[in-house]
Amino acid sequence: MTVSELGERALLARIRARLPKPPATVVVGVGDDAAVVSGPRNARTVLTTDALIEGVHFDRAFSTPADIGYKALAVNLSDLAAMGATPAWALLSLALPGGTAVEDVEALVDGLVGLASAQSVALIGGNLTSSPGPLVVDVTAVGTVHPRRVLLRNAGRPGDELYLSGTIGAGAAGLEMLKAGRPVGEQRINPAAETVAIGRYLRPEPRVKLGRALADARAARAAMDLSDGLADAVTQIAEASGCGVEIDAAALPIDEGARQWWNARNEDPIVRALAAGDDYELVVALPGRWRGRLRHARRKVADPPLTRIGVLTWTRHEYVVVREGRRERLPGGFEHW
Amino acid sequence: MTVSELGERALLARIRARLPKPPATVVVGVGDDAAVVSGPRNARTVLTTDALIEGVHFDRAFSTPADIGYKALAVNLSDLAAMGATPAWALLSLALPGGTAVEDVEALVDGLVGLASAQSVALIGGNLTSSPGPLVVDVTAVGTVHPRRVLLRNAGRPGDELYLSGTIGAGAAGLEMLKAGRPVGEQRINPAAETVAIGRYLRPEPRVKLGRALADARAARAAMDLSDGLADAVTQIAEASGCGVEIDAAALPIDEGARQWWNARNEDPIVRALAAGDDYELVVALPGRWRGRLRHARRKVADPPLTRIGVLTWTRHEYVVVREGRRERLPGGFEHW
Numbered sequence: 001m002t003v004s005e006l007g008e009r010a011l012l013a014r015i016r017a018r019l020p021k022p023p024a025t026v027v028v029g030v031g032d033d034a035a036v037v038s039g040p041r042n043a044r045t046v047l048t049t050d051a052l053i054e055g056v057h058f059d060r061a062f063s064t065p066a067d068i069g070y071k072a073l074a075v076n077l078s079d080l081a082a083m084g085a086t087p088a089w090a091l092l093s094l095a096l097p098g099g100t101a102v103e104d105v106e107a108l109v110d111g112l113v114g115l116a117s118a119q120s121v122a123l124i125g126g127n128l129t130s131s132p133g134p135l136v137v138d139v140t141a142v143g144t145v146h147p148r149r150v151l152l153r154n155a156g157r158p159g160d161e162l163y164l165s166g167t168i169g170a171g172a173a174g175l176e177m178l179k180a181g182r183p184v185g186e187q188r189i190n191p192a193a194e195t196v197a198i199g200r201y202l203r204p205e206p207r208v209k210l211g212r213a214l215a216d217a218r219a220a221r222a223a224m225d226l227s228d229g230l231a232d233a234v235t236q237i238a239e240a241s242g243c244g245v246e247i248d249a250a251a252l253p254i255d256e257g258a259r260q261w262w263n264a265r266n267e268d269p270i271v272r273a274l275a276a277g278d279d280y281e282l283v284v285a286l287p288g289r290w291r292g293r294l295r296h297a298r299r300k301v302a303d304p305p306l307t308r309i310g311v312l313t314w315t316r317h318e319y320v321v322v323r324e325g326r327r328e329r330l331p332g333g334f335e336h337w
Numbered sequence: 338m339t340v341s342e343l344g345e346r347a348l349l350a351r352i353r354a355r356l357p358k359p360p361a362t363v364v365v366g367v368g369d370d371a372a373v374v375s376g377p378r379n380a381r382t383v384l385t386t387d388a389l390i391e392g393v394h395f396d397r398a399f400s401t402p403a404d405i406g407y408k409a410l411a412v413n414l415s416d417l418a419a420m421g422a423t424p425a426w427a428l429l430s431l432a433l434p435g436g437t438a439v440e441d442v443e444a445l446v447d448g449l450v451g452l453a454s455a456q457s458v459a460l461i462g463g464n465l466t467s468s469p470g471p472l473v474v475d476v477t478a479v480g481t482v483h484p485r486r487v488l489l490r491n492a493g494r495p496g497d498e499l500y501l502s503g504t505i506g507a508g509a510a511g512l513e514m515l516k517a518g519r520p521v522g523e524q525r526i527n528p529a530a531e532t533v534a535i536g537r538y539l540r541p542e543p544r545v546k547l548g549r550a551l552a553d554a555r556a557a558r559a560a561m562d563l564s565d566g567l568a569d570a571v572t573q574i575a576e577a578s579g580c581g582v583e584i585d586a587a588a589l590p591i592d593e594g595a596r597q598w599w600n601a602r603n604e605d606p607i608v609r610a611l612a613a614g615d616d617y618e619l620v621v622a623l624p625g626r627w628r629g630r631l632r633h634a635r636r637k638v639a640d641p642p643l644t645r646i647g648v649l650t651w652t653r654h655e656y657v658v659v660r661e662g663r664r665e666r667l668p669g670g671f672e673h674w
Contacts, residue, residue: 003442004435008465011439015446015465022459025425035461037426040481041378047462049428049477055469056432088362089374091386093430093475095393098341102348105340109352122359124372125384128345128352132392133470138430140386140477144377337435337467 004337011337031240032153033082033225036145044150046085046143050075050227054134062178065104067202068137069111075227076141077119077206078280082225084151084215085143087208089124090116093138095131108137119208149215151223151284156241158314160221160285163294165207166304168230169258169269171278174201177261189264193257200255204280209301211282217297220284231274231330233283234310235319241285244318247274247310247330274321275331285312368577369490370419370562373482381487383422383480387412387564391471399515402441404539405474406448412564413478414456414543415617419562421488421552422480424545426461427453430475432468445474456545486552488560493578493622495651497558500631501620502544503641505567506595506606508615511538514598526601530594537592541617546638548619554634557621568611568667570620571647572656578622581655584611584647584667611658612668622649 003011015030022029027044028036034048052058052072063071073090080087092112096105109123116123121141174197207225214220222241224233230252238245254273262269281304286294298306310321319330340348352367359366364381365373371385389395389409400408410427417424429449433442446460453460458478511534544562551557559578561570567589575582591610599606618641623631635643647658656667 001439002435003433003437003439004467006439011442012465014439014443018443018446019450019460020454022461023457026459026461029459029461030463032462035426035428037461037479039376039382039425040380043377043380045376045382045479047426047428047477047479049430049462049475050464051430051432051466051473051475053432053466053468053473056467088376089372089384091372091384091477093386093388093477095388095390095473096340098339100340102338102340102343102351105348106351106355109355113356117357120360122363122366123356124359124363124366124374125369125386126367127387127475128349129388129390130341130393131390131471134468136388136390136432136473136475138386138388138464138473138475140384140428140430142374142382142384142479337433 008337028150028152033079036083036150042147044145044147046080046083046145047140048076048079049138049140050079051136051138053136063202065107066111069108070115070203072137072139073112073115073141074204074206075280076139077208078225078227080141080143081206081208081211082151082223082282083145084149084211084223085145086212087119087121087141087143089122089142091140092123092126094126095129095136097131097135100135149218151215151220153222153224153237154240156222156237156243156285156312157287158243158312160287160312161308162234162283162285162310162312163306164230164253164283164309165210165281165306167253167255168279168281169273169276170197170200170255171204172276173255173258173261174198175278189257189260193260197255197257201278206280207282213297213301214284217293219290219293219297220286222285224283226279226281226283227277229275229277230283235330237285238312238319241312242316244313244315245310246313247321249321249323251307251309253307270323271331365487365489370416371422373420373487379484381482381484383417383420383482384477385413385416386475386477387416388473388475390473400539402444403448406445407452407540409474409476410449410452410478411541411543412617413476414545415562415564417478417480418543418545418548419488419560419619420482421486421548421560422482423549424456424458424478424480426479427458428477429460429463432466432473434468434472437472486555488552488557490559490561490574491577493559493574493580493649494624495580495649497622497624497649498645499571499620499622499647499649500643501567501590501646502547502618502643504590504592505616505618506610506613507534507537507592508541509613510592510595510598511535512615526594526597530597534592534594538615543617544619550634550638551621554630556627556630556634557623559622561620563616563618563620564614566612566614567620572667574620574622575649575656578649579653581650581652582647583650584658586658586660588644588646590644607660608668
């Protein structure tokens with residue numbers, strides 16, 4: 001059997017089954033947004049790695065080298081944000097085709113370093129090698145977290161309310177707009193909304209401050225970032241937490257440009273936005289009685305807004321979206337194969 | 338200009354020139370075998386990343402999936418060993434062509450986990466993605482080190498003696514033996530020596546215990562691992578330390594199989610072994626008066642042997658090998674483009 005026949009999630013399960021029991025220094029191992037280890041003197045280090053690969057995650061016709069460098073770091077910082085961690089350091093592993101222009105490599109590094117500096121992250125090392133095929137940009141991001149403030153995927157409880165940061169759908173719709181080309185003629189939506197959506201695809205903003213504020217205020221029980229879509233994220237939180245999940249379709253904060261774009265194509269914005277990848281928002285679960293803590297965190301970080309989108313339920317393995325009174329199964333997330 | 342026209346080392350210099358001044362938490366940044374950061378409570382974390390790419394670093398005709406997984410971790414542990422660090426954790430980022438067999442992925446993970454377990458390293462996370470081209474295995478290895486025992490590349494001083502662990506040449510010769518095919522007929526060398534050389538290519542042993550023993554005994558001033566060859570390593574130590582270097586050709590511990598292999602092909606074993614990549618030995622610099630400390634470290638870790646191969650000199654930018662009284666410039670190291 002090949003990996004494309006098996007699928008990404010099943011492959012990950014197979015790999016996890018082969019790993020020995022982790023030692024006591026591993027506070028959070030494989031299976032969350034990032035790993036947490038306990039170093040000397042009880043320091044907590046949070047580590048994550050994520051790669052962008054030409055032809056899979058980006059097309060050089062749409063993304064500039066600087067966009068690629070920016071996003072390679074952004075997707076990693078998003079994982080750290082989902083743990084409530086403070087990012088501090090990054091490693092950059094580049095596999096470059098021999099014909100890559102030197103100025104493109106410099107621009108890629110500039111794009112990455114620009115975001116790194118804005119987030120007080122230092123690029124401390126990495127690796128350079130040649131690639132016989134695509135450009136590969138693999139980043140490892142490392143941060144720190146207070147031992148008792150780690151946001152885990154599996155810490156949700158039935159009855160917890162689910163909150164989502166920002167809006168969804170812009171990343172996927174932005175990519176579709178780029179693929180459709182400019183000018184898109186009759187199908188063109190509001191140009192300002194299009195620019196926003198494309199910008200969110202090219203340069204998603206990792207919710208680092210929000211994640212940290214939620215962790216510091218102990219306002220979130222479970223958290224995850226949306227890299228493979230909202231439906232996937234809430235399903236994974238529910239599954240890891242041993243709960244079901246119920247999403248309120250009417251509450252979903254769908255990006256305005258994405259909504260216009262999909263409406264103009266007779267596609268259902270709710271279905272598309274639920275399954276769309278490339279949104280780097282946070283979804284968090286907390287009991288209703290923690291709303292005061294949530295307000296406290298919001299006083300520190302007011303942007304992006306948080307929207308209550310549903311609840312964790314007592315019915316394990318039931319992952320539904322409620323839409324005009326009908327209960328539908330949540331769509332699956334993005335799989336690489 | 339393309340990266341292959343510029344070359345790897347010049348590209349790295351261009352990238353380094355674009356990085357802002359690192360913050361105080363960065364004890365060792367870009368340019369050594371690994372990075373060292375200072376975390377909460379003054380804990381020292383050592384981080385390195387290195388990728389193996391199909392068609393560049395391995396050929397699936399020669400390396401089994403388990404060999405590839407083993408080596409992907411081994412080359413990273415070698416970098417940690419060169420810092421005197423104790424490896425503790427690893428992240429694995431895999432880019433897999435859709436047609437990859439699931440059992441090959443499992444075998445790759447098993448190969449990596451086998452070495453990890455032997456070295457008390459836990460695989461704590463990673464990333465899975467598809468690849469439209471080659472199989473990419475990118476590993477980040479993380480360890481800890483005592484703040485005052487970090488082995489740096491730039492800490493050598495003129496007059497320091499250079500010691501090399503184990504032997505050189507086996508990795509490169511082993512790969513040539515594999516490429517020549519089996520049976521190699523007339524050109525076949527001693528079969529046992531061939532097996533050793535091929536084994537050193539496929540499964541190099543990172544010198545973790547030795548690196549730590551040298552650091553603990555404060556027996557090394559500067560250290561580096563040999564991934565791009567001995568000539569490259571001693572040149573880089575000398576350059577970073579503001580010294581010259583003089584290597585004694587007669588002292589070089591060339592692997593017996595590699596020597597036979599190159600002699601049978603009328604190639605000069607000394608020239609080949611100096612420039613050969615794929616040896617994961619350590620080279621360390623220490624003043625003569627530290628020999629007692631070196632003996633102390635050797636009592637803890639007797640294997641592999643250490644050989645005195647030369648000295649750091651007062652003449653900056655002069656990197657020579659002395660051979661039967663003649664002084665020749667050291668060859669360059671392996672460059673990816």
